[in-house]
Amino acid sequence: MSETTATGWVGWAFFASIMLFIAAAIDLFYGIMAIIGPNTAYFISSSGAASFNIALWGWWSLILGVVLLLAGVALLRGAMWARIFAAVVAGISAISHLMSLPAQPWWSIVVVAIDLLIIFAVTVHGRELRS
Numbered sequence: 001m002s003e004t005t006a007t008g009w010v011g012w013a014f015f016a017s018i019m020l021f022i023a024a025a026i027d028l029f030y031g032i033m034a035i036i037g038p039n040t041a042y043f044i045s046s047s048g049a050a051s052f053n054i055a056l057w058g059w060w061s062l063i064l065g066v067v068l069l070l071a072g073v074a075l076l077r078g079a080m081w082a083r084i085f086a087a088v089v090a091g092i093s094a095i096s097h098l099m100s101l102p103a104q105p106w107w108s109i110v111v112v113a114i115d116l117l118i119i120f121a122v123t124v125h126g127r128e129l130r131s
Contacts (some may be wrong), residue, residue: 018087018122019114020072023093028064034058064093075122083122090118
């Protein structure tokens with residue numbers, strides 16, 4: 001197996017780790033706020049009113065935040081499985097935030113963009129972490 005040398009692009013993988021930490025902090029914060037806040041929210045649309053269980057979404061955000069934090073720590077270690085894990089977790093986070101697009105459109109777009117940058121960083125430039 002050929003040895004790869006670290007270039008300036010290794011910073012992308014560290015960037016992905018930092019972005020995972022930031023995404024984890026945001027999801028942990030939102031999760032805690034949703035759990036301790038009111039349990040339901042009501043949304044009015046053309047088809048009528050809909051109720052949404054905020055506490056359940058809070059638990060999902062809290063669990064996702066912990067998993068994102070673990071992915072960031074593992075990615076700093078540079079293992080191949082950590083790169084795959086980070087890309088999968090970032091993909092799950094992106095899908096999760098796409099589901100909240102109607103409620104928080106701008107914030108969802110920002111988080112999805114961050115998740116896509118994480119996936120780019122670990123898939124294209126993550127190999128250099130072990131060097």
